Amino acid sequence: MAAELELAGFTNQSEQELGGRWGMVIDQDLCTGCQACVAACSMENNVPFVGEVDAAYGRTMHWIRIERLWDSMDYPNVKMTSFQPLLCQQCHNAPCEPVCPVYAAVHSMSEDLNLQVYNRCVGTRYCANNCPYQVRVFNWRDYTDARIHPELTTLQNQLNPDVTVRRRGVMEKCTFCIQRIHKAEDKAKSEGREVRDGEFTTACAQACPANAITFGRLDDPESEVNKTVAANPSRDNHLLEELSTLPRITYLAGGV
């Protein structure tokens, strides 16, 4: 009935816009909660260590976190939900973008990704408030300055030269390892072709020992991402779908 009802050309816009360029599938049945993705992401993207005091106060800066929740808190019947790795969902309709007064949170039309321009950010933190997934992290202090933390002097040698180091007062978040995307695109361009699916992957997907994270192209129907989703027709879901943010990350529900 509902499908036949056509109201003067109105269609469900959000269904149509579910295209996208880069996407990810996270299988919650496979995730073991080992946090290898968290470590790999931190190494790849120069995510600073905040120390135990700040971490305990809710100031961890990981771009990806493993959420571990309990269904019931009645002691003997404690039931844990599946692990839920949470990173920036790269929404097509991102609530974080319009609220930034200085265009620090912007949308990349070519890659269909949410970008965070660090050197434009003035730290109003509106984007983080408006992010329904709470995946944005803020540089509460100068965590990476070796002049303040002398113990970082040698640790700085492990910084990834492809990624900037952020200073205090700047918002940051997962970029889908945009430095890897650009590297692959540059290589493909010099060879006169498109980027192939599976040619490269993000740090978290690369590090996942259980292969729970798959990264690839959404606009290629034969890509690994699309095939994984198609192979699990009853399990795929998007987080907080009711907000119509059109996230680019698909979760395959665990325990179904």
Place this chain on the structure above:
Amino acid sequence: MATYARPLAQPQPHAEEHEDPREHLMHDPRPRGEMNAMIMESMHVTSWKFWMVTGILTLIVITCVGYAWYYMIMQGLGVAGVNRPVFWGIFLVNVVFWIGISHAGTFISAILRVLKVESRRPFTRAAELMTTFGLVQAGFSVFMHMGRVWLSYWLFPIPNERRIWPDFHSPLMWDFMAITTYLLCSTMYLFLPLIPDLAMARDRTEGGWRKTFYSILSLGFRGTEGEWKNLTTAMNIFAFAIIPVMFSVHTIVSWDFAMAQRPGWSSTVFGPYFVIGALHSGMAAVAIVLFLLRSTMKNYKYFIRPEHFDTMGRLMLMVSMAWAYFYFNDYLVPWYGGGKWEKLIQEFTEKGPLAPLWYTMLICNIAVPWLILWNKNWRRTPWLLAITGLLINVGMWLERYIIIPEGLTINRMPFTWRLYVPHVEIALTIGLFALFMLLYMLASRLIPLVPVWEVQEGQEAHIIRKIGKAEVSTLSDLE
């Protein structure tokens, strides 16, 4: 048969209701020269207490605003209590609070002026000054809130070589524009009625820096008919034009929250609810200021009388009821609608660890004014009104605290729920209150806080007539 003419029964006025019209400032005129001298004296007489309080406030401002802010800028916002998910802490509470305070100034002044409420005459300036100084605190709070305040000029639409303008999609940008507009308008609106008083002060000052100060600021006002006509026209335009500006500004402040995609914030009633909340705290602040002026400034007992506290008390009662109405609206709809996250936030507010704040807010904002302000004698007791005002302001500050940091504690990702514990914010908040008082105290020695010419104008227009045996207060048309 003789008939006896019995006189009709004379209505005996109830003793407590009988008022001597001379209790009213408008019916208790003094010669203009004397009144001007009273005001001049109040600006010049400073006791050691004044300087002591000024010194203490200056120290507080230097340590709590100057040093604490410097420390926070150098260390980063980590020294404050903000965390994830409470990205906005007391700074934003202070922004909303001080803009709220600043609202009543204009409301009282402009709306009462437009409606020609006569009892406004002696205290419009005190209220307008509160607007300007309140906005200064709000501006400070905005900048304190920013992660990289040294780049705050990026919020100004300044042409630059990168051709990047501020993003006008952002409610923060609307807010920034609205506050700037309001600051400019309200400062001009404060300044216009001040010109004749500054001219009066100039004519009664013998040389010195004060003479120069008043001469420059009074813009050569001599009191010719043409000057008065221009001044009245300008004031009229501003009084009418600033009312919609005032309503829009606090609505836009509320949009910072209402536009966000967050349970508990995304509410269509936030605009008027915030406007009335602003008036609630602002009216109460005027009552406190009036009490302080009356009890500390020389000669002010003549100008600020119980009748003015009575006017303020009635307004406060009315606004308190309006606030309760809007709060009920904002509460009932999510409660009845039963949205999952909205209900969770409501439960957290009422039963969570911060529930005492919610009950204190309700008591201060509703119970206290409703219990005290119905009584005429209590309304006319200045200290009681000041205490009521203080409690209302505590309640309104808590209301903003409940909306912002407490509302942020609960979000759609239960994994991130965390409480917020303020640190440096407390010092900064104390510093801002001290700065407000300091600015006000310094201004009280520089400009007449009572618009003398408006009082004199009102006294000229008011006459007590006898109609039969009754004394009736009449008012001749001024314009």
